[in-house]
Amino acid sequence: MAAVIQAKERPDTRNSVTKSIRREGFVPAVVYGKGKEPVTISVENMDLVKKVRDEGRNAVFSLQIEGGKSLDAMLYDYQTDSIRQDLTHIDFYLVDMSTEVDVEVTINIDGESKGEKEGGVLQQTLHTLNIRTTPNKIPDEITIASADLDIGDSVTVGDLKTTKDYEILDDDESTIVTVLPPQQADVPEVGEEGAAGDEQAEPEVINDKSDGEGENEE
Numbered sequence: 473m474a475a476v477i478q479a480k481e482r483p484d485t486r487n488s489v490t491k492s493i494r495r496e497g498f499v500p501a502v503v504y505g506k507g508k509e510p511v512t513i514s515v516e517n518m519d520l521v522k523k524v525r526d527e528g529r530n531a532v533f534s535l536q537i538e539g540g541k542s543l544d545a546m547l548y549d550y551q552t553d554s555i556r557q558d559l560t561h562i563d564f565y566l567v568d569m570s571t572e573v574d575v576e577v578t579i580n581i582d583g584e585s586k587g588e589k590e591g592g593v594l595q596q597t598l599h600t601l602n603i604r605t606t607p608n609k610i611p612d613e614i615t616i617a618s619a620d621l622d623i624g625d626s627v628t629v630g631d632l633k634t635t636k637d638y639e640i641l642d643d644d645e646s647t648i649v650t651v652l653p654p655q656q657a658d659v660p661e662v663g664e665e666g667a668a669g670d671e672q673a674e675p676e677v678i679n680d681k682s683d684g685e686g687e688n689e690e
Contacts, residue, residue, distance in 0.1 A: 474534040474544055475527045477520060482512040482536055491533035499559045503535065503545050505566025513537060517559055530575045532567055532612045546573070546607065567607045574641065576600045578613045579648060585621035586649030588611035592623040598648040601629070616648065 482493070482500060490500050493514050504510040513535065523533065524547060535543040545564035553560050567573065578600055588594050601614055617625055630644030 474532045475523050476534045476536055477515055479513040479515045479535045479537045481539065482514045485512055494558075494560065498563050501562035501564060503543055503564040503566060506685055508566055509616040511537075511543065515562065518561070520562070526542075528612050530577065530612075532569075532607045532610075533564070534660055535564065541639045544569070544607075546575075552601065553584055569606060570609050572604050572606055573610075574602060574604050574656060575610055577603055581617045581618050582615050583617055583619040585618040585651050586624075587621055587623035587625065591654035592617065593655065594621075594649060594653045595652055596649045598642075598646055602629075602641040604641055609637045611638070618651075621649075621651045622652050623651050 479501070482489075482496070485500075493500055497517050498514040499517050499520060501513050501515055503513060505638065515535075524531070527533070529547065532544055532546055535545055535569070537543065543564075543566060545566050547562065548565040549563040550559055551561040552558060552562075579596070579598060581594070581596055585592070585594055603610075603614075616632070618627075621627070627648045627650075628641045629640060629646045629648060631648075632640065677684050
């Protein structure tokens with residue numbers, strides 16, 4: 473069942489009215505979809521933030537608009553104030569539960585790998601996957617178990633198990649996670665230290681000569 477977000481119609485889109493809406497704690501928004509007329513609304517800022525935090529970025533929301541109209545939509549895009557980071561505008565996209573959509577889903581690496589236990593370093597290079605699926609089958613996240621990964625092992629997009637629920641759009645060769653060998657600190661050799669010491673001694677000799685030359689001039 474889609475999470476409900478209360479909304480108000482926003483027929484007046486003038487700048488002065490928009491600013492007033494924001495001062496009252498609401499965010500101006502627009503709902504649009506293929507072949508549909510855009511609908512301008514406003515939603516309560518705190519309610520929206522809480523619902524997105526609880527349900528996830530890719531959740532389907534039921535926008536309950538005053539007057540009885542209900543729209544099923546996904547959060548498509550948003551804008552924030554560059555200084556305060558407050559939400560300033562929201563784009564919702566109307567969805568049909570039987571029509572596929574393209575979305576980004578977070579990758580979660582679960583567990584400590586064998587390689588990490590041996591001193592290796594787990595490096596995650598891909599943090600989201602692009603998938604295509606119907607709105608009711610969008611996963612909250614895609615989890616990869618890392619327990620069996622040894623030093624030098626990696627997981628690519630092509631290694632993930634296929635599922636009927638969604639199609640992964642990323643390139644199969646893209647690396648998601650790798651366990652790197654332990655990083656060793658550079659330890660200077662004795663010869664290198666001696667060379668460094670000789671370099672430090674050289675300026676002292678030059679200074680001595682300069683002092684001597686100064687005495688002869690006097």
